[in-house]
Amino acid sequence: MTDTGRSPDTNRSWRLDRRPDSDPADGNLRLHREGLPEIADGEILVRNVYLSIDPTHRIWMSDIDQYMDPVELGDVMRGGTIGVVEQTRSSRLSVGDIVTGQGGWQDYCALSARMVRKIELASGLPLTAYMGPLGNIGATAYFGLLEIGKPRPGETVVVSAAAGAVGSLVGQIAKLMGCHVVGIAGSDEKCAWLTDDLGFDASVNYKSGSIYDTLEAACPNGIDVYFDNVGGEILDTALTLINxxxxxxxxGLISTYNDLEQxxxxxxxxxxxxxxxxxxxxxxxxxxxxxxPEAFAAIRHWLRIGALQYRVDVREGLEHAPDVLKLLFSGRHDGKLIVKISEEP
Amino acid sequence: MTDTGRSPDTNRSWRLDRRPDSDPADGNLRLHREGLPEIADGEILVRNVYLSIDPTHRIWMSDIDQYMDPVELGDVMRGGTIGVVEQTRSSRLSVGDIVTGQGGWQDYCALSARMVRKIELASGLPLTAYMGPLGNIGATAYFGLLEIGKPRPGETVVVSAAAGAVGSLVGQIAKLMGCHVVGIAGSDEKCAWLTDDLGFDASVNYKSGSIYDTLEAACPNGIDVYFDNVGGEILDTALTLINxxxxxxxxGLISTYNDLEQxxxxxxxxxxxxxxxxxxxxxxxxxxxxxxPEAFAAIRHWLRIGALQYRVDVREGLEHAPDVLKLLFSGRHDGKLIVKISEEP
Incomplete structure (x- = not known):
């Protein structure tokens, strides 16, 4: 076992050491080692299996006014996890249960049993699906598109970061709703995936040529719904073309996150x-x-009939989590980014 | 009668001669004279009495993509009017009826009887009230605040251009809804009117000191609803303080209208x-x-019980209409700006 590896009687945790100036680069998070956490009444000890790596982690690292409290200096970095209950002092959950919650960037966590959701595995779906279409990612796409975007059949829906975990689901759900769907992504390869495999009507590589010209050409009837994951220049272009x-x-406004303080x-x-x-x-x-539950019932159905595809990009080792966060912002990943912390039960 | 005065057999009309670069200054509109318009079946000939001068006139003068078509070069400048029916070829309306519609910047207009609304005068209210609280102005305040702002009792409502025609009504209706109401205006005199006469809880002179500091002090519980008439820096400040x-x-985004093309x-x-x-x-x-009708029923009631005050600032003479539009943007007026074109019947 290497110096950075996991062991069953040690908890490694990434703690916020200083706040990033721009990129969430090395040195902002520091790997600590300590004994396993003790659990109190009503709590469970969870061995984290998967850690979700999300753009919002960058926001939480900054001490700006935001939708949740920022992570305090010295605290374990916040993050969504799937894990296995190893000890329980709650009647709600049993040892061996698989739960999802905010377990943080660490091997083990003590959590209130009320603050996690038990995963009831459906046949044929891997555990990682519960960090993708059957987790926050799927719910984000579902409610963001349907409740806020309110697309009607025949309308044009544009989604940015369309090859990303949320964006790729948004576009596919919009197709299910009968919309003309255009995805914006950062490479020809991603764009081809959107149209050839996911059934988008058109895709636009924002790194190639004038984003205004290509987006306008892809939206001959203008834009009715824009699902924005990136902000910045692409938002501006979309605003120019709205109906x-x-x-x-x-x-999300990922294009601006490294600029938060300014x-x-x-x-x-x-x-x-x-x-x-x-x-x-x-x-x-x-x-x-x-x-x-409403979203997951629909998404489970769509997965079952083959109407939704998704990709996960699983990277091994909690010790690499900060690198995976950097990878997220580089766009050089291939689907929902997940860090595998320990073996599935 | 002077060269610029009105006569009963001539129609004077302000037509768009060229599009403004920035300020809607002299020279963009040109006063034409011609005979009275002929009316076709279903139409009425209206003698315009009052012309409403509104910020949106500036937008209509620009050839940008907007919520209505821009006024074409050579066309009569668009504008809301109250007038008297002098001829009719419609069974819907009789000579002597008072109507409101888009009569334009001119003495007389031929309009489809379907495109105007007959005003049923309520006792005790002057005709100009139908260009203020019982016209588009009142409906704008009512629906903008209640349908879009959705204020709840105890919440903080901030309104910009608060001493303006719309803003002053917004603030008073928000007070009726039980809100903490803060108005932003451009002089100490206007600010005093808001708090002393209209019952706003606080007012902020945006031309005096740091708008951020004064607005923050006036909103100790943050901002729940911002009714934006101006855009620009004040919008930015409000966004900083929202809950x-x-x-x-x-x-409206009046602070940016002279910047539309850029x-x-x-x-x-x-x-x-x-x-x-x-x-x-x-x-x-x-x-x-x-x-x-829903808005006007409520507003009529509020006017009757003395819960709503409003001011009109009536300027005489169609020939001065472009100067009145400039005045609107200068802020040196006192209530809803109206041009009186001819005598009330």
Whole structure:
């Protein structure tokens, strides 16, 4: 076993050591080692199996006013996990149960049994699916598109970061709703995946040529719904092309996250909010927590009939988690990024 | 009668001669003279009495993509009017009826009888009230605040251009709804009117000191609803102070209208749309046209019980209309700006 490897009587945890200036580069998080956490009444000890790596981790590292408290310096880095109950002091859960919750960037965690959700495995679906279409990712795509975007058949739906975990689901669900679907992604290979494999009507490589010209060509009837994962210039371009009564679901602004402390530029075409009587609404998926079963019932059905595809990109080893976060921002990954911390039960 | 005066057999009309570069200054509109318009079947000839001068006139003069078609070069400048029916070829309306519609910047207009609304005068209210609280202005405040802002008792509502025609009504209706109401205006005198006469809880002179500091002090519990008439820096400041699930009703962006062709800057704190899960929605009042009677019933009641005050600033003479439009943008007026074109019947 290497120096960085996991052992059954040690808890390794990535703690926030300093706040990033721009990139969430090395040195902001530090790997600590200690004994396993003790659990109190009502709590469970969970061995983390998978850690979800998400753009919002970058936000949590910054001490700005945000939708949750920032992670405090010295605290374990926050993160969504799937794990196995190894000890329990709650009647709600048994040893061996598989649960999902905010286990953090660590090998083990003590969690209130009320703060996790037990996963009932459906036949034929791997555990990682519960970190993708049957987890927050899927719920984000489902509620963001359907509740905020409110697409109607025949309308044009544009999604940015379309080859990403959320974006690829958004586009496929929009196709199921009968929309003309255009995805924006950062390579020809990703773009080809969207149209050839996922059934998008068109895709736009934002790194190739004028994003305005290519997006306009891909949306001959304008844009009715824009599902925004990135903000910045692409948002501005989308705003330029929106139709009357367009809806913009603001799910993420990843292009601006490394600029948080300085503030951003803001969309130059903001005036179209008025001119087009558009609605822009920001959301986080936990706003819809009580309605997750509804989303997962639909998504499970769509997975079963083969209408939804997804990719996961699993990287081994908690010790590599900060590198995986950097990878997320580079775009050089292939599906929902997950760190595998320990073996599946 | 002077050269510029009105005569009963001549129609004077302001026509768009060239598009403004920035300010809607002299020379963009040109006064034409011709005979009275002929009316066709289903039409009425209206003598315009009052012309409403609104920020949106500036938008219509620009050849940008907007919520209505821009006014074409050579066409009569578009504008809302109240007038008297002098001839009729429609069974819907009689000579002497008072109607409101888009009569334009001219003495007389031929209009389809279907395109105007007959005003049934209520006792005690002057005709100009139908260009203020009982016209588009009132409906804008009513639907923008209640349908888009959705204020709840105890919440903080901030309105910009608060001493303006729409803003002053917004603030008073928000007070009726039990909100903490803060108005932003451009002089100490206007600010005093808001708090002393209209009952706003606080007011902020944006020309005096740091708008951020004064607005923050006036909103100790943050901002739940921002009714935006101006855009620009004030919008940016409001975005900085919004609470979770804030609503921003985008009614106007007057601070940016002279910058339309260049595009604007965009709110730097746009990221708070996501961080605060805010909703921004642009609207124009005609979206709610079918529900006007509901708004006017409420507003008539509030006027009757003395809960709503309003001011009109009537300037005499169609020939001065372009100067009145400039005055609107200077802020040196006192209430809803109206041009009186001819005598009330």
């Amino acid at each position: 009357l009564n367009a809806r913009i679901a603001t799910c 503030g951003g530029q803001g969309p130059k075409m903001y005036r179209n909010v008025l001119m087009k009587r558009a609605t822009i609404r920001g959301f986080i998926v936990s706003d819809f927590l009580r309605r997750y | 979770l699930n804030a609503r921003i009703a985008t009614c 595009g604007g800057q965009g709110p730097k704190m746009y990221r708070n749309v996501l961080m605060k899960r805010a909703t921004i929605r642009g609207f124009i009042v005609s979206d709610f046209l079918r529900r006007y």
